[in-house]
Amino acid sequence: MSQARILMHTVADAASHTDNHAAESAVERQLSLAERLWGNGAVRKTLLILVLALLWQIYATILDNALLFPTLTDTLTTMMERIEDGTLPARALTSVKVLLMGYTAGILLAAALTMVAINTQVGTDFLETMTAMFNPLPAIALLPLALIWFGLGNGSLVFVLIHSVLWAVALNTHSGFLGVSRTLRMVGRNYGLKGFRYVAMILIPAAFPSILTGLKIGWAFAWRTLIAAELVFGVSSGQGGLGWFIFENRNLLDIPAVFAGLLTVIIIGLIVENLVFRTIERRTLQRWGVHN
Amino acid sequence: MSTLLDVSAVTLRYKTPSSLVTATERVSFSVNSSDRFVLLGPSGCGKSTLLKAVGGYHKPSEGSIRIKGREVTEPGADRMMVFQEFDQLLPWKTVLENVMFPLCVARNMSKADARERARAYLDKVRLTKFIDSYTHTLSGGMKQRVAIARGMAMEPDILLMDEPFAALDALTRRQMQDELLQLWEGTRFTVMFVTHSIAEAIKIGNRILLLSPHPGRVKAEVSDVDQVSATDGSAAQLERQIHDLLFAEPGHRE
Numbered sequence: 001m002s003q004a005r006i007l008m009h010t011v012a013d014a015a016s017h018t019d020n021h022a023a024e025s026a027v028e029r030q031l032s033l034a035e036r037l038w039g040n041g042a043v044r045k046t047l048l049i050l051v052l053a054l055l056w057q058i059y060a061t062i063l064d065n066a067l068l069f070p071t072l073t074d075t076l077t078t079m080m081e082r083i084e085d086g087t088l089p090a091r092a093l094t095s096v097k098v099l100l101m102g103y104t105a106g107i108l109l110a111a112a113l114t115m116v117a118i119n120t121q122v123g124t125d126f127l128e129t130m131t132a133m134f135n136p137l138p139a140i141a142l143l144p145l146a147l148i149w150f151g152l153g154n155g156s157l158v159f160v161l162i163h164s165v166l167w168a169v170a171l172n173t174h175s176g177f178l179g180v181s182r183t184l185r186m187v188g189r190n191y192g193l194k195g196f197r198y199v200a201m202i203l204i205p206a207a208f209p210s211i212l213t214g215l216k217i218g219w220a221f222a223w224r225t226l227i228a229a230e231l232v233f234g235v236s237s238g239q240g241g242l243g244w245f246i247f248e249n250r251n252l253l254d255i256p257a258v259f260a261g262l263l264t265v266i267i268i269g270l271i272v273e274n275l276v277f278r279t280i281e282r283r284t285l286q287r288w289g290v291h292n
Numbered sequence: 293m294s295t296l297l298d299v300s301a302v303t304l305r306y307k308t309p310s311s312l313v314t315a316t317e318r319v320s321f322s323v324n325s326s327d328r329f330v331l332l333g334p335s336g337c338g339k340s341t342l343l344k345a346v347g348g349y350h351k352p353s354e355g356s357i358r359i360k361g362r363e364v365t366e367p368g369a370d371r372m373m374v375f376q377e378f379d380q381l382l383p384w385k386t387v388l389e390n391v392m393f394p395l396c397v398a399r400n401m402s403k404a405d406a407r408e409r410a411r412a413y414l415d416k417v418r419l420t421k422f423i424d425s426y427t428h429t430l431s432g433g434m435k436q437r438v439a440i441a442r443g444m445a446m447e448p449d450i451l452l453m454d455e456p457f458a459a460l461d462a463l464t465r466r467q468m469q470d471e472l473l474q475l476w477e478g479t480r481f482t483v484m485f486v487t488h489s490i491a492e493a494i495k496i497g498n499r500i501l502l503l504s505p506h507p508g509r510v511k512a513e514v515s516d517v518d519q520v521s522a523t524d525g526s527a528a529q530l531e532r533q534i535h536d537l538l539f540a541e542p543g544h545r546e
Contacts, residue, residue, distance in 0.1 A: 183377040186349060189367040191398045201397065205384040288383040289428025 006032060070256040079260035088245070092264055095241035099226050100156055102161020107219060110169035117170075118177050118199065131171045139164035139225040145231060157229055164225040165218040172217065176210025177203050209290055214276050219268075227265055295376035296482055297323040302355035304341050315341040316508035318355065323450065328478040330517075332487060334538060339486045345452050346484065347373050359449055369398035372443035375454040378435045381442075383428040384443050387414065388423040391442045399446065413445040414438075416475060430524055433464040440472070444481060451483040457492070469495050470489065483490030490534050494520065494527055502537060512537055 037043050053072055060071035070078075082088040113130075116123035139160045146156040182201055188202035204211065230243025240248070242265055249257035285291065304315040315338035323329045331339040344350050346357055348367035357364040361373065372394075374380070381390050395401045401409070410434060413422055417437040427435060436456050445449045447531065457465045478484065487493050493500050500514040509532035513535065520526040 081461070090345050117450075181377070181379050183375050183380045184382070186347075186367070186373065186375070187380050189349070189373075190347065190369065190373050191366070192369050192396045193397060197397070202382075205382070208384070284384070288426055 002046040002075065005184060010185065067253065067255055069258055074256045075259040075263060078254075078256040079263060082257060082260055086182075088260065088264055091242050091245040091261075092268060094239050095230065095243070096268070097224060098157050098241065099161065099222055101154070102158045102226070103165055103219065103222050105158060106162040106165025106222070107169055107215070110166050110173060110214075110218075113166070113170050114173045114177065117174055118203070124174075125176055128169060131167050134163065134170060137163075137176065139221065140228045140232075143229055147233070152233055154273060160225055160229055161222050164221040168217040168221055169214040172206065172210045172214025176207030176214075178204040179210065209285055212277070212280065216273075219277070223265075223269055223272075294325055295322045296325045296327075296360060297484070298356075298358045299342075299346065300355050300358075302342070302345065302352045302357060304338060304345055304350055305353045305354070306350065308342070314507040314520070315420075316503070319503070319510050320355075321510065323482065323484060328476060328483050328485065328496055328518075330410060330485045330487060330495040330499045330500045331503060332534070332538075333503030333508065333511075334501050335488060336475065336505035336508075339488075339503055340454055340507075342503075342508065343452050343484060343486045344374065346450075347371055347452050351411065354374075369394060369454045370449045372446045372448040372451055374436070374439045374443050374451065374453040374456045376458050378432055378459065380439050381435055382442060383427050384451040386424050386426055387419060387430070387438050390427065390438055391445050394442065394446055401477055409445055410441075413441040416444070416478070417471070419512050422538055431464075432460050433468055436460065437471070440475070444475065444479070449480075449520035451481055453483060453485045455486050455488070458489075465492075472496065490531050490538075493517075494530055495522075502534065504538070 031039070052282050058237040060069050060074075063069050065075060079088065113127055117127040118124075125158075142160050142163055143156065146159045150156040150159055184202060184206050188198055193201055226241070227243040227246075230241045231242075242261055244257055245260035246265075249255075249261065300320045301318045302320070303317050305312055306315060307313075309319055319338075319342060321329075331342060333339050341350060345352055346359075346364065347365050348371065352366075364371075378445055381387075381391065382523065385393060388407065391414060392403070392406040395406035395409060399406075411420075411423065414420060417440060419434060419437055419441065422430065423432065427438065430438065439456070440451075440453075443453075457468050460468060472483075473496070475481075485493075485496050488495070494517055497514075498516070498518040502511040502514065503509065504511040514530070516528070520530050521530075
């Protein structure tokens with residue numbers, strides 16, 4: 001009977017072939033410190049910011065006109081002063097408080113709206129129509145109207161904030177729900193999950209990448225809208241927000257303070273983006289290996 | 293041997309945007325306890341649709357599906373599904389949590405009991421080392437083993453497997469088939485298995501239902517499949533016979 005032949009290779013054979021290349025053929029090699037540092041995105045970005053800060057300082061020193069473009073050091077000094085006398089933290093706190101009110105209200109409304117949309121056809125149509133109409137409308141454009149309806153005060157701000165958050169979050173959540181794979185839906189129903197439990201235990205976690213995107217976009221929209229709205233009017237009960245701080249100091253021609261205000265806006269934005277959302281992302285999407 | 297699942301004269305139709313398609317026409321069969329019942333047929337014979345109807349995802353337009361005498365009307369945890377797709381595991385849960393989850397929500401087990409049972413079944417599919425991993429770190433074969441462990445841990449009336457090994461590479465597929473048989477030897481659960489591979493059907497099943505396509509009708513039923521053996525050539529002979537049966541029909545499109 002004819003038969004195939006099997007020739008065994010031993011480990012020693014393989015080793016003798018690779019002896020000369022032992023160094024290169026090591027399965028794993030430690031990267032050098034410089035390589036690892038350069039591989040870290042945060043290190044690269046910090047370097048970039050330092051370079052930009054240096055350019056700012058050099059240009060402003062050459063220009064030597066604090067009314068147009070104060071130096072970085074002037075800005076930082078003013079910022080420290082304003083932080084020490086408590087104005088900047090108080091202003092920032094006012095802004096963030098109003099922002100959180102509007103943001104939370106917007107998310108709750110978006111949740112209710114998507115819940116209806118995912119369960120009924122009319123709800124879907126309603127959500128799609130409303131989003132198509134209002135998503136392209138800048139929230140700030142509603143401010144004059146809001147001022148008539150709700151007067152000078154937090155009511156108007158919260159109203160425009162809700163408008164800026166609601167549609168982005170609802171749109172992303174809804175499209176996330178629609179994108180949940182058929183298999184996962186069938187798995188959920190296999191477990192006998194229905195109604196609210198089905199949405200909470202299957203749809204929301206499965207659609208989480210889209211929901212998080214919606215929350216991030218909503219946050220960015222809300223932050224911009226708030227600062228812009230505060231520039232138009234920002235005083236309620238004698239305590240304005242960051243936008244008002246910028247506006248006020250421009251009127252006083254205290255340009256370093258204007259810059260300090262802007263810098264605070266940027267820093268708060270960065271903190272939320274890099275600490276809050278990035279942490280959520282690391283704990284969820286990265287751990288689960290899902291992408292949006 | 294008692295009849296566990298009774299499918300009688302089931303016609304399944306589904307709508308596409310332009311037409312009403314008949315997937316299966318008056319299909320009848322019954323599955324006994326501890327059967328390894330295989331639905332075999334070329335694409336378009338409605339075998340997957342039939343399995344999903346047993347799962348409760350399609351309502352028959354005619355006929356009835358009964359499990360232990362109860363009419364099947366909706367999906368339920370008494371019939372656990374194992375799908376072909378790798379994304380059937382919940383990516384936001386670890387391997388252990390994936391197996392525990394249905395035990396907690398559908399069987400109302402306490403966390404501790406669920407954990408204990410999930411561990412036991414994950415041991416059986418040899419995934420003890422990976423219980424705390426998230427599913428995206430697993431290979432395709434390991435994912436399917438988690439899905440099988442999840443189905444078995446529920447100790448359902450019947451395990452419904454929809455081409456569970458079709459997306460695996462050939463080597464892994466053979467290994468998984470052997471493992472499934474070993475698991476069956478251990479607990480003798482009832483399983484309904486859909487495949488389009490004749491060899492797989494012979495290897496896995498003790499009974500095979502042959503379906504012809506467009507629309508799906510029962511062509512033949514093979515029983516005592518586990519009597520054939522791969523070593524004396526009887527399995528190869530049965531494979532040829534089934535092949536001829538399935539493709540003898542004039543005008544078939546394959």
